[in-house]
Amino acid sequence: MAGEYYRWQARNEKPPEEAAPLTGRKKTANWLYYHRIHLIAGGAAIFILLEILLGTLGVGKTFPDYQIAYAGTRYLPEETVKNLEEALARYGEDCNGDGKVIVQINQYVRDRGESGTATPDASYNAASEAAMLADMEGCDSYFFLLEDPGRFQKDYQILALADGSLPSEGETREPLAVAWTDAPLLRDMDLGTYEETVGTERISGKGSDILSPLYLARRGFWGEKTCDHQEACSVLWQVLTEGAR
Numbered sequence: 001m002a003g004e005y006y007r008w009q010a011r012n013e014k015p016p017e018e019a020a021p022l023t024g025r026k027k028t029a030n031w032l033y034y035h036r037i038h039l040i041a042g043g044a045a046i047f048i049l050l051e052i053l054l055g056t057l058g059v060g061k062t063f064p065d066y067q068i069a070y071a072g073t074r075y076l077p078e079e080t081v082k083n084l085e086e087a088l089a090r091y092g093e094d095c096n097g098d099g100k101v102i103v104q105i106n107q108y109v110r111d112r113g114e115s116g117t118a119t120p121d122a123s124y125n126a127a128s129e130a131a132m133l134a135d136m137e138g139c140d141s142y143f144f145l146l147e148d149p150g151r152f153q154k155d156y157q158i159l160a161l162a163d164g165s166l167p168s169e170g171e172t173r174e175p176l177a178v179a180w181t182d183a184p185l186l187r188d189m190d191l192g193t194y195e196e197t198v199g200t201e202r203i204s205g206k207g208s209d210i211l212s213p214l215y216l217a218r219r220g221f222w223g224e225k226t227c228d229h230q231e232a233c234s235v236l237w238q239v240l241t242e243g244a245r
Contacts (some may be wrong), residue, residue, distance in 0.1 A: 049156050064104035065095040066233060071132060071152060072214075077194035080207035081105050087189050090092035091239050095229035106141060108132035139164035139225055142233035144217040149177035152217075160220030160239070164234070167220075183244040186216065216240065 021127065066088070070076060076084075088103040110125045135141050136158055144159065146152050153159045153167075153176050160166055162175040181187045191207030218228070218237050 015043070062098065062100065062102060063096055064102045065089075065100075065229060066092055066103045066143065066236060067135075067141040067147055067227070068103065068105045068143040069108060069132065069135055070105055070145040071076045071110070071218045072147045073109065073111060073146075075107055075109050076105070076200070076210060077196045077207070079194045080210050081107070083191040083207055084211070087191060088236075091185075092236050093232055095214055095232045106131075106135060106147070108135070136219075137158075139219075139221075139227040142218055142227045142230065144177075144219065145211075146177060146215050146217055147213070149217050156217050162217070162244075164218075164237075166222060177215035178241045180211050180214045180216060183216070183241050185240055185242065186211075186215045 068088075085103045085105055089101040092101045092103060094101050108128050108131055110128050110186060111121060136156065144152070149159065159176050162178055167176075178186075187208075189208065191211065194207055194210065195202065195204040197203075218233070221227075221230070
């Protein structure tokens, strides 16, 4: 009787339907869904590696034709730096063939505590010093814009004489640099105006006034390693300092 009962109970039941086979699109969708975390992580890793590679190769970057290292005890105003870079670029040439003439000023500022307004920040000075030494080691800057060429030479022994000859070690024979106001082209250069905040005071002035106490020098090379486009840099030096006293 039990067998008859089960047959009666199952008389209207349909056999289970077989699952329809997945199409190629659905298989792909399922695979993407279950592996989405791995795909996102992998994509991010590839993007980072690509950015590093492009940065290493310099793809998309603009490289300067000339570099100037400014070593001083106060930052040059941003507007003055921009105007100076553009003004100097007019006398240079496209050394790297990218269709532009670019002058880049690298500022290395150290607080020696000589102004008496603040205690020198040792960590800040150390960072600035390290950056400037890296510039020198890499032969990045051919030109130097300095407050005190004699003191700079005593500290680093890296400057050529103004006539391009190389001093012997420890030699302090002058001139090591050309005073900004002694070179007609530099002295008469229009560098616009600037505004900056010093402490709590807002000051403004002419860019040429900021540069007038400074000196322009160039580095010497005692070995085979030199800066990029050294010959073009030497030509620019002659143009900028022509007629200097």
